[in-house]
Amino acid sequence: MKRILDLLLGRPRVALSPSRLLTGEVTTPYGVLPSDEAVANAWRIEAGDRECPPWLILGRRDAPSGSIWRLAWCPAATTLPPQAEIVLPEAAWALERLNDLSGPDGWHLRSLESPFGYWIGLWEGSRCEHLQAPGRDRNEAVRLERIHAARLGADHPPEILGEWAPPNALKLAEVAEDSPESDLLGTADSIVRHERRSDATALARLTGVVVLFGLVTGLFGAFQFFHSRQRRLQEARLEAVKPLVERTANLEAARKRQIDSLRAFREALRPSQAPGIVISRIASKVSGDARLTALAMEEKPDGWRMRTEAHLADWSAIQPFSESIRSVPGVSKASVSNQSRQAESISAMLDIEGVWP
């Protein structure tokens, strides 16, 4: 992921490579960085008429003559890594790690154990005076560095141990940016690799644009598909229940028609009225010497009404007779509306009301 991001951002890949380490110094006017030409001159003085290798600045010391820059030339020691646009000498990273240590103000040694050897250098305060190429024999390296220190007037300088950390891509990129002169790649190789990297970056960016466009379109498409599917589901649900809805509507309409018809036919559902039963029940209450001579019956909204004439033996029979009529099931009211003597009997007109059995 990090590599893809670096590619998209157009960051060059920075790698480390073993190199030899040849130290030297260049003096410049106070505070002025050493130019390529000055370093090349210094190299010619040291190594003759050979091409000046990449170099890195170890430290700077100000003197009355100007700024004296301690340098390390780093000719490549092996084949350079092919998949990198910038190749730094391992010494550049080791120097970075050693410079990160905090030491005393005076002379001291800084040492660091790395996977590619044992680094040791001579520092005065925070300024690096000398850095050895990495060696396998720690004691020998310390001994050589102490000799070097003694030559500069420092007896038995203390040693500070540093802690190795694997090369950090971001930090390496910073180092490469700060010291472009230490790139081990030749100019031609560097241009070719940078071109290749730029092509890859452009292709990656194009792919990224297409992927991003596809991703956004795909997300909208997924959103669209989801809701389209939801709609189809609801439509399918509607289709599934449509016959049921129609059947329900038909049944409701039919039910309404049936209820209307029943309402119209409600009279037909009432049981037949039974005047015979009513008359039988009333007649059963007529005792021996009493008799009913006439009756007239008619319906009323909640039952029936009857008027009958009873002939009874004497006056005292009227009340028990009307009481007995009241006890007939279905009779709700029985009253004597008129009573009179007729020949040998008493005539009583009874108004009776009741409900149909």
Add this chain to the structure above:
Amino acid sequence: MTAITGLRRILRDAAPWVAAALCLEIGIRYLWPLQLEAALADKATSERLAGVVPNESVLRAKTDSLAKDSIRLGSRLALAKSRQIEGPDPAAILASRVVPLLAERGWKLDRVKAQASQGVAELDIGASAPFGQALQGLEDIRMMPFSVKVRKLSLRPGPSGRLAVDLLISVPARGTP
């Protein structure tokens, strides 16, 4: 050669940005709004349908209930129809059913008047019968498969120890063309 290389570099470096601009143009102006619009329309439709379409099981239960109701009402309606007189002349039909019945019971019919109006067939009978047979005749009328309503009934002493009976009954009627 250098000019071609320079042009190639420019094209190479600009290509991603041109592609990005083109994609944004197509996406923002045409494609994404269309997709979004279609999705929102579908969403609104599905939400509307979700609120409208009834639950199938509930609907099925309702249909079953309505069907049962319909069957019950249908049987009630059939019963109601069976208890009505149906025919082109309901009053005549009523008379033709009642008169032989009463005659069999020993009613001596003096008057039979039948008429139908407003969905009701009415039969007005004037007769004489002994008390017991009068009651039997009334019971026979009640037992007819119609819904018989007794509008008026009068019993009074008649000739030869019989009772003079005046009876007005009505039965719901349905005329057929």
